[in-house]
Amino acid sequence: TSRPSNAPRVVEPKNPLRTTDPGTIEMLKVAQENKLETVFDRFVAQQPQCGFGYKGICCRICLAGPCRVKAEDGPASRGICGATAYTIVSRNLVRMIAGGAASHSEHARHVLHTAHELVEGKTKDYEIKSPEKLHKLAEKLGIETLNRDNMEILGDVTELAYEDFGRYKDRPAAFLDSFLIEQRHNKFLNTNIMPRNIDGTVTELMAQTAQGVDADPVNIIFGGLKGSLADLVGEYIGTNLSDVLFGIPEPIVSEANLGVIEEKMVNIAVHGHNPVLSEMVVGAARELKAEAQKAGAEGVNIVGICCTGNELLMREGVYLATSSASQEMAILTGVLDAMVVDIQCIYPSLTQLCDCYHTKMITTEAIMKVPGAQHLAFNSETAMEDAKKLVRIAIEAYKRRDPKKIALSKTRNSLVAGFSIEALTDIFGKINPERPFSVLTDAILSGQIKGVVQMAGCNNLKRQQDESHVAILKALVKNDVFVVATGCSAGAFAKMGLMNSEAVEEYAGEGLKSFIRQLEEANPQLSTKLPLVFHLGSCVDNSRGMDLVQAMAKELGVDTPKVPFAASAPEAMHEKAVAIGSYCVSMGIPTHVGTMPYLEGSDLIYGIATQIAHDVFGGNFIFEVDEKVAAQKILNALEYRTWKLRIHK
Numbered sequence: 102t103s104r105p106s107n108a109p110r111v112v113e114p115k116n117p118l119r120t121t122d123p124g125t126i127e128m129l130k131v132a133q134e135n136k137l138e139t140v141f142d143r144f145v146a147q148q149p150q151c152g153f154g155y156k157g158i159c160c161r162i163c164l165a166g167p168c169r170v171k172a173e174d175g176p177a178s179r180g181i182c183g184a185t186a187y188t189i190v191s192r193n194l195v196r197m198i199a200g201g202a203a204s205h206s207e208h209a210r211h212v213l214h215t216a217h218e219l220v221e222g223k224t225k226d227y228e229i230k231s232p233e234k235l236h237k238l239a240e241k242l243g244i245e246t247l248n249r250d251n252m253e254i255l256g257d258v259t260e261l262a263y264e265d266f267g268r269y270k271d272r273p274a275a276f277l278d279s280f281l282i283e284q285r286h287n288k289f290l291n292t293n294i295m296p297r298n299i300d301g302t303v304t305e306l307m308a309q310t311a312q313g314v315d316a317d318p319v320n321i322i323f324g325g326l327k328g329s330l331a332d333l334v335g336e337y338i339g340t341n342l343s344d345v346l347f348g349i350p351e352p353i354v355s356e357a358n359l360g361v362i363e364e365k366m367v368n369i370a371v372h373g374h375n376p377v378l379s380e381m382v383v384g385a386a387r388e389l390k391a392e393a394q395k396a397g398a399e400g401v402n403i404v405g406i407c408c409t410g411n412e413l414l415m416r417e418g419v420y421l422a423t424s425s426a427s428q429e430m431a432i433l434t435g436v437l438d439a440m441v442v443d444i445q446c447i448y449p450s451l452t453q454l455c456d457c458y459h460t461k462m463i464t465t466e467a468i469m470k471v472p473g474a475q476h477l478a479f480n481s482e483t484a485m486e487d488a489k490k491l492v493r494i495a496i497e498a499y500k501r502r503d504p505k506k507i508a509l510s511k512t513r514n515s516l517v518a519g520f521s522i523e524a525l526t527d528i529f530g531k532i533n534p535e536r537p538f539s540v541l542t543d544a545i546l547s548g549q550i551k552g553v554v555q556m557a558g559c560n561n562l563k564r565q566q567d568e569s570h571v572a573i574l575k576a577l578v579k580n581d582v583f584v585v586a587t588g589c590s591a592g593a594f595a596k597m598g599l600m601n602s603e604a605v606e607e608y609a610g611e612g613l614k615s616f617i618r619q620l621e622e623a624n625p626q627l628s629t630k631l632p633l634v635f636h637l638g639s640c641v642d643n644s645r646g647m648d649l650v651q652a653m654a655k656e657l658g659v660d661t662p663k664v665p666f667a668a669s670a671p672e673a674m675h676e677k678a679v680a681i682g683s684y685c686v687s688m689g690i691p692t693h694v695g696t697m698p699y700l701e702g703s704d705l706i707y708g709i710a711t712q713i714a715h716d717v718f719g720g721n722f723i724f725e726v727d728e729k730v731a732a733q734k735i736l737n738a739l740e741y742r743t744w745k746l747r748i749h750k
């Protein structure tokens with residue numbers, strides 16, 4: 102191609118709109134007609150992006166820089182301090198992991214504070230929605246449950262979670278170690294990447310990569326892997342405590358894409374990641390239906406965007422309006438009355454579009470404000486009151502809609518979500534109650550299905566939105582792979598109508614089809630048929646996938662690197678995705694990434710990520726931007742593992 106050697110790999114879109122999502126295409130036409138700027142315009146305006154930054158060889162860690170490492174020999178091949186490309190690339194990379202771990206654990210910390218306030222009696226609006234999960238979790242963590250009050254048990258669980266944030270004693274973080282099979286526990290201890298806490302690990306990573314500290318790329322990368330496991334500690338806290346407070350997800354029917362934003366309703370989008378506020382907004386919306394009707398609407402319609410959307414979809418069946426790259430499109434419908442945001446993946450540009458419409462943008466968390474948005478500090482002591490204020494702001498805004506600006510989307514697709522590890526255990530358990538996951542592993546060993554793939558990650562406009570998520574999914578299911586999904590990958594499938602039973606008929610290979618039908622026959626109690634791809638939840642719920650791969654490992658009597666299980670993030674974007682990918686590799690999983698992380702400036706680091714990681718942890722990165730080739734590489738990885746398993750059986 103004519104790409105300059107240093108330029109970022111941007112996949113040329115097949116249509117000029119850079120998206121394949123039909124709802125987004127409808128709204129982009131509205132944007133163009135009205136000359137409204139969106140992320141799709143800004144992406145083009147940024148081209149060509151900086152080649153040094155893209156390759157990870159721009160160092161801005163100290164004020165002597167920025168240093169750009171050049172390909173030629175001599176002094177320009179190093180930074181001013183003498184740092185080589187491999188040092189700079191590895192430092193930059195692991196600082197992204199630190200950012201990801203900080204983000205996921207900040208989300209978890211908020212859920213934890215809420216649980217703690219419940220224990221302290223400081224909030225009346227939350228409850229232990231799932232005592233069953235609380236007991237299961239406590240037992241896993243080694244906390245006594247016999248003849249104890251639930252609040253007392255939750256008190257001990259929250260204390261232990263707080264310790265996991267700040268422990269200085271030399272013992273592994275409980276919210277990771279208690280979830281690990283023995284082989285991974287030993288591996289992480291032996292390679293010195295087992296984190297004892299979250300906050301200290303993130304801090305250590307920043308210190309390790311400061312100017313004039315660690316220059317050894319291998320040591321830096323190992324520090325990064327420890328950071329990625331600290332990210333997983335945060336995810337385990339986030340997922341498990343959310344299940345305790347808001348319930349364990351169970352199969353649930355809903356709809357997705359921008360058509361779920363309805364003209365006759367007061368529409369509130371909840372966007373970001375944290376279920377602590379948005380769960381309250383759902384409750385407040387139910388309570389304030391009469392007020393919405395008084396204003397002329399039929400009721401209040403809560404719709405989700407990004408992972409807050411996934412959290413609410415999984416537990417409440419709330420409609421999923423859209424995913425990250427198309428978040429602005431919700432406003433362009435002209436009938437979105439409020440955009441309520443918490444943290445992460447929220448474009449600051451939203452206020453710019455809200456200004457052109459009647460839509461109120463409201464930020465709710467102390468660390469997340471946007472100029473031009475109204476800030477309503479959300480407090481768990483006054484949670485329901487705060488949520489009602491938000492709903493009332495939306496009802497007021499509803500009255501100011503401009504009929505000339507209404508441009509509804511017609512795209513909405515049915516879906517089935519809610520597949521927590523508990524839900525999967527129940528479904529498989531109807532076939533084999535003693536050993537539920539043998540249902541999955543036996544199907545792999547018999548050749549009925551080819552393995553399991555966890556599809557995760559974001560949107561990244563270096564690719565056409567959602568195209569590669571969908572292309573890889575279709576290739577996998579056609580080849581009889583059982584697919585689970587999280588985050589904006591799950592969002593893509595939901596929006597495109599691929600997360601329902603009709604899609605099984607249309608896209609699954611014969612083996613996968615028969616496997617899913619077999620599960621349905623064994624589960625007549627389910628009020629719905631099963632989907633083509635199983636929604637595990639939000640970004641933090643990638644932890645559920647780690648439970649799944651380890652349950653399969655236990656069933657097979659092997660360590661995770663032997664399990665026919667792979668991961669794929671075709672459009673990785675956020676620092677969190679770098680952290681997730683890195684812990685997947687540490688967990689022994691072949692991990693495909695379709696948008697390049699900033700590491701091509703060092704062959705050594707590229708080699709560590711794709712090969713040496715495999716020698717040490719049994720998992721490795723598969724960097725592949727071509728989706729057809731990527732699907733084939735994932736299938737090959739599964740096939741190789743299955744072949745080896747069969748030989749040793």
Ligand code: XCC
Nearest residue numbers: 408446558559588589640
């Ligand atoms: Fe953000 Fe979670 Fe990525 Fe989507 S998927 S763009 S992180 S919302 Ni986790």
